[in-house]
Amino acid sequence: MDDGAPRNDQHPASGAPAPRSGKERRRWSRQPSGQQHDIPPPPPALTPLIFSTEAFPAGDQFAAWQGLNAPLVDLTLPDGVTAQDGFAARQVAWNLGGMLVVQQKASAHSYHRSAAKLRSSLVDHWVIIFRREGKAWTEVGGRVAESQPGTVEIRSLAHAFRGRMLDSQSLTLYLPRDLFADSSAMLDANNNRILSRNLAGLLISYVDSLEARLSEFSKDDLPGVVNATRDMILACMASTEEWAAVATKHGTVAAMERARRFIRNNLQTTTITPELLCRELGISRTHLYQLFEPSGGVVHYIQKQRLLAAHAALSDPSDRRLIAEIAESFGFASAADFSRAFSREFGYSPRQARSAPAPSRVMKEGTLDADGLPSFERWLRALGS
Structure with missing residues (x-):
């Protein structure tokens, strides 16, 4: 039944259909929801x-x-x-x-x-x-x-x-x-x-x-x-x-950890000094010496870390540098100084460390990377770097 009241789609005066505004947006999309072009999820990143x-x-x-x-x-x-x-x-x-x-x-x-x-x-x-x-x-x-x-x-x-x-x-x-x-x-x-x-x-x-x-x-x-x-x-x-x-x-461990990280990241420079460490860590020389006292002193700790890194390089079958080149890369002034410090620290020479037999590596083809190292070992070395 028509009660005479204008409908929503009619002009209020004439009852004719009201004109649509060109700016009026449609309430519903023409495209069915099942046909919308969704953005595909990113591909998986991990291969075991x-x-x-x-x-x-x-x-x-x-x-x-x-x-x-x-x-x-x-x-x-x-x-x-x-x-x-x-x-x-x-x-x-x-x-x-x-x-x-x-x-x-x-x-x-x-x-x-x-x-x-x-x-x-x-x-x-x-x-x-x-x-x-x-x-x-x-x-x-x-x-x-x-x-x-x-x-x-x-x-x-x-x-x-x-x-x-x-x-x-x-x-x-x-x-x-x-x-x-x-x-x-x-x-x-x-x-x-x-x-x-x-x-x-x-x-x-x-x-x-x-x-x-x-x-x-x-x-x-x-x-x-x-x-x-x-x-x-x-x-x-x-x-x-x-x-x-x-x-x-163990409140001092945090400061020691920051010092350890700085030293490790700068082993291949010759400029690590107690003064530099104090500036980088924002601590006094007294505090620095207290941190490293259990390790034999800050200078001894730095040299030991250089020697440990050099030892790892000598033990790495993929590192083909000369012993003198490795010594120089870790801040030693001469191969002779390096050899003396190395022998004093480990009880054997750098040459003996390099010639030590490598552990057995019976590995399936495809598990070695371009340097001849097992891929899992490469992942371990690179973790967090």
């Missing part, structure tokens, strides 16, 4: 590096596993087990740029990161191990920590350690020390500590979620993932008053 001993004859399997782990630890078989028995192991590594995520399953063995290993490999990352199957016992500085399924291990590659593990499955995070530069005291206070119960549960839930999405992350996602992982680790370690109190006692 997969290593398995199944590709080798039984007698070569343990040697292959030793070669893969040579930058980190020396491995031995349990008593009564020989290499000819075979060694089942598999590793899948993901490189997020500022963090490595490593899924691993391996047969029982013992491991040792010795003082010699520390010298030949300057890798000093933090390692967070989420054990899912099996048990492990690790000794650092006389203290043994036992891990089992459902626990989380915290360990520094800057310190020597030894241990053994049963047939195990785990997920391991490798994180560079510089990622924790402002919180190094907290981690140092918890080296070789085992998290369990609620603290471990929080981290495990987070890492399980991260692991499930590794094949989906885009390049833009990666920095946020690394930072979120760092924050989650620190939040769990700072959750008890006991640990916070321990870290507080």
Whole structure:
């Protein structure tokens, strides 16, 4: 029924259809929603590096596993087990740029990161191990920590350690020390500590979620993932008053960490002096000397770091420089001065360090990079740089 009232689409006076404004926008799109051109998601950024001993004859399997782990630890078989028995192991590594995520399953063995290993490999990352199957016992500085399924291990590659593990499955995070530069005291206070119960549960839930999405992350996602992982680790370690109190006692560690990082980044210059360090760190000479007193003094520490870096270069089969060139690159005035200091520090000459036999590297074709180094080792060296 028409009641005579003008409709919304009629002119109020004449009842004729009201003209549409040229500026009037349509309320609904002409294009059906199913045909809209959505922006495609960015492509996944990560390609895993997969290593398995199944590709080798039984007698070569343990040697292959030793070669893969040579930058980190020396491995031995349990008593009564020989290499000819075979060694089942598999590793899948993901490189997020500022963090490595490593899924691993391996047969029982013992491991040792010795003082010699520390010298030949300057890798000093933090390692967070989420054990899912099996048990492990690790000794650092006389203290043994036992891990089992459902626990989380915290360990520094800057310190020597030894241990053994049963047939195990785990997920391991490798994180560079510089990622924790402002919180190094907290981690140092918890080296070789085992998290369990609620603290471990929080981290495990987070890492399980991260692991499930590794094949989906885009390049833009990666920095946020690394930072979120760092924050989650620190939040769990700072959750008890006991640990916070321990870290507080190490208040000087943060300043020492900044000094260590500056020295490491400038080893190939000849201008590192106590005066320069004081300016860079914003501390007094007295404070600087107090920081380095346990290390034998600041000058001794700088020279030792130069020698350690030179030792790593001499032990690197891909570094083909002459010994004199390596000595000069790390700030030594002459090859003779370098040789004397090197021999005094390590008990053998630079030439002996270079000619020392390299660890067995039975590696499958395709796992070596252009320099002849295993790709996983290259990832470890470049982590955080």
